[in-house]
Amino acid sequence: METRKILLIEDNPEMRENTAEILELANYEVVTARNGKEGVQQAGLTVPDLIICDIMMPELDGYGVLHMLGKDERTASIPFIFLTAKAEKDDYRKGMTMGADDYLTKPYDDVELLNAVEMRLKKSDRLKRQFERSADGLDQFIKEARTFDPIMKLAEDKKVKLLRKKRDHLY
Known part of the structure; x- marks a missing residue:
């Protein structure tokens, strides 16, 4: 089976490296981006199998990333998982309404991350x-x-x- 490609968009270097390492240990190919703008560019270049994206980032936030990717036919149907420290119901609803497929709240554990990735890929x-x-x-x-x-x-x-069936009657 071919290696699945995941685009990880995260501005925190430590969080980005740790998450990428977990995914690589699970045999995923990981492409990373340091902010939303870079993430949108990477998605267009690499067309990954799945995207994991932080919400609060400089240059372009996660909602902006999801919006931009949704406008591009090549990236619109890629499964999209939000990562965030924000656990408010309104934030969750906003992400899901915009088309996110899942929502992981930081801190999350390895199993939670890998289960979400696996389920989204299977559904896709x-x-x-x-x-x-x-x-x-x-x-x-x-x-x-x-x-x-x-x-x-x-x-x-x-x-x-x-x-x-409505009939036309001529009187």
Whole structure:
């Protein structure tokens, strides 16, 4: 299996080095950036499999990074994990509303970091999987889609509403 590439955007040198080391020990290729502006440039150059980004940084904060990457077709669908010392509910909501996939609060432990990375990569892989454009491919897609809990929860309370086709009457 190929080595997965992770872009780590963190302005604190010690935090950046420690996090990069944990990820490298878990056999990920790690590209680092010291601030948000550099991170956006690196994402465009390297197109990583996943991005881990601090929120409070000079030049461009994490929210700005997520916004900029979301505007670029090459980087918009890359799984994105925020790292932050801010644990306020409003901060969490803002990040998730903007499209972040996960949110780790500092200090986090190695297992927490690696679990978040692994889960985001697995989910991304499932979403990228191609299905054959045939009846069998559609069946395979539906079977796999049923394994996603959020989809099942949506379907639980569904109400079917039958609508009649509106007819044009000439009087």
